[in-house]
Amino acid sequence: MMNRNYIFLAVLILSACQSKTKVDLVIKNATILDIQEGTLSESRFVIINADTIMEVGDGSMMEKYHPARELDIDGNYLMPGLWDNHVHFGGAEYIDENEQLLPLYLAFGVTTVRDAAGDISLEVLKWRDEINAGDRIGPDILTSGPKLEGIESIWPGDLEVGTEHELDEALDSLDKLKVDFIKITDNTLEPQLFLKAVQKATARGYSVSGHIPAELTLDQVSKAGQKTVEHLSYLLRATTPHEAEISKGRAEGTLSGANAAELQSNTFDEAVTLKNFQQLAKQGTAVVPTLLISYNIAYLDENDFANDTILDYLGPQLKESYQWRIQRMAGENEATKQARKQAFETVSNLIPLVKKSGMKIIAGTDAGYLNTYDFPGLAIHLELQKLVEYGLTPQEALIASVINGPGYFNFREFGSVQQGKAANLIVLSKNPLEDISATLSIEGVVKDGKVYTRSDLDSMLAEIKSWVSAKEERLP
Numbered sequence: 154m155m156n157r158n159y160i161f162l163a164v165l166i167l168s169a170c171q172s173k174t175k176v177d178l179v180i181k182n183a184t185i186l187d188i189q190e191g192t193l194s195e196s197r198f199v200i201i202n203a204d205t206i207m208e209v210g211d212g213s214m215m216e217k218y219h220p221a222r223e224l225d226i227d228g229n230y231l232m233p234g235l236w237d238n239h240v241h242f243g244g245a246e247y248i249d250e251n252e253q254l255l256p257l258y259l260a261f262g263v264t265t266v267r268d269a270a271g272d273i274s275l276e277v278l279k280w281r282d283e284i285n286a287g288d289r290i291g292p293d294i295l296t297s298g299p300k301l302e303g304i305e306s307i308w309p310g311d312l313e314v315g316t317e318h319e320l321d322e323a324l325d326s327l328d329k330l331k332v333d334f335i336k337i338t339d340n341t342l343e344p345q346l347f348l349k350a351v352q353k354a355t356a357r358g359y360s361v362s363g364h365i366p367a368e369l370t371l372d373q374v375s376k377a378g379q380k381t382v383e384h385l386s387y388l389l390r391a392t393t394p395h396e397a398e399i400s401k402g403r404a405e406g407t408l409s410g411a412n413a414a415e416l417q418s419n420t421f422d423e424a425v426t427l428k429n430f431q432q433l434a435k436q437g438t439a440v441v442p443t444l445l446i447s448y449n450i451a452y453l454d455e456n457d458f459a460n461d462t463i464l465d466y467l468g469p470q471l472k473e474s475y476q477w478r479i480q481r482m483a484g485e486n487e488a489t490k491q492a493r494k495q496a497f498e499t500v501s502n503l504i505p506l507v508k509k510s511g512m513k514i515i516a517g518t519d520a521g522y523l524n525t526y527d528f529p530g531l532a533i534h535l536e537l538q539k540l541v542e543y544g545l546t547p548q549e550a551l552i553a554s555v556i557n558g559p560g561y562f563n564f565r566e567f568g569s570v571q572q573g574k575a576a577n578l579i580v581l582s583k584n585p586l587e588d589i590s591a592t593l594s595i596e597g598v599v600k601d602g603k604v605y606t607r608s609d610l611d612s613m614l615a616e617i618k619s620w621v622s623a624k625e626e627r628l629p
């Protein structure tokens with residue numbers, strides 16, 4: 154039989170519980186990294202409900218909340234999940250292998266990818282919606298859908314336009330697909346139509362990304378509204394006082410590609426470069442350098458990836474797609490190889506000038522099919538290391554991924570571990586503000602409020618690996 158005191162105590166506990174707000178998760182004892190400020194705060198508690206951070210404070214907050222799950226990370230570092238802002242899903246013959254990349258990205262702490270077009274857009278859009286609905290595990294996907302190109306472009310899956318009317322129709326179809334941004338490239342797209350495409354897509358409210366046609370100046374494309382230049386090498390065009398003359402020569406056919414490149418490199422002018430980059434910055438044009446893929450290609454003969462353990466997690470046909478470039482480059486002579494390395498160094502050494510100009514740098518990798526040894530998931534970590542190697546601080550490299558990525562879309566709910574932000578987080582055992590390679594010290598991932606511990610992530614990786622070996626056995 155209960156005595157009075159016991160009943161009183163029971164009521165007290167019950168009422169205390171009832172007055173507490175039920176939440177899904179508390180992350181205890183976190184050292185939170187403020188990437189924007191480059192600072193850290195210790196012994197933080199993070200209250201998460203559904204996919205959102207409800208409150209960040211000290212242990213006394215536990216008086217207010219009743220979390221369904223407690224995750225004590227014991228002083229480890231907590232920061233926003235990584236964004237790889239330039240990836241490709243593609244390869245219509247191995248959609249299943251692309252599907253396996255979704256848990257792979259998550260296992261590497263990538264909670265958002267920006268997919269810059271391929272040939273399996275409808276599947277990517279479906280995966281995006283399933284992930285958003287909580288029906289599939291993977292990073293948030295922001296996709297351009299099929300990219301805009303000219304007639305008979307070399308890439309399968311493009312929306313090919315030859316007239317302004319076709320351009321309008323193409324944009325209508327992208328509206329219907331509910332794509333997240335617009336990607337435009339210039340393989341066969343007529344330069345004036347390229348400019349129109351940038352203007353019209355921008356007018357419809359899209360952020361626009363793309364390459365830069367040889368016949369146009371960077372300033373023309375930027376003024377038309379293009380928000381990113383994909384691949385740093387295009388910025389070389391703006392390093393000479395003769396940029397306008399060169400693009401005109403290319404448009405009129407009086408200047409070959411080789412002659413244009415020669416004139417450009419012979420007339421490099423640092424002051425002009427800085428002024429031009431400052432102008433692009435002022436107009437809101439950022440750059441996605443994709444250093445890693447350029448590095449992989451330039452130094453293909455010096456690096457041996459053939460036995461890299463990451464290959465165990467990539468499907469056989471996706472890996473096979475790496476071969477086209479390897480074979481194409483196999484017969485190259487020493488001079489060509491050296492020239493490619495030199496070109497890579499020249500381009501990458503623009504990073505300090507880009508930084509000085511105030512142009513935003515957005516970290517993306519080009520990871521995915523075809524892009525040789527640019528391993529999905531791992532790639533963004535290596536890209537951040539490359540950005541640091543060529544002049545960014547670790548903090549600036551992290552900003553390029555987790556702050557400038559969402560900034561491109563004007564999203565406000567990402568970029569920091571604060572009240573109201575998305576519960577897309579990574580737990581690290583080492584501090585990446587001190588050493589950028591610490592982004593690989595992943596102890597856990599939180600995606601949409603759901604916790605994946607290190608052992609959960611290892612199980613996901615093991616599952617991908619066994620899926621890959623099963624497919625490898627099945628293939629002839």
Ligand SMILES: [Zn+2]
Pocket residue numbers: 239240241269519
């Ligand atoms: Zn790309």
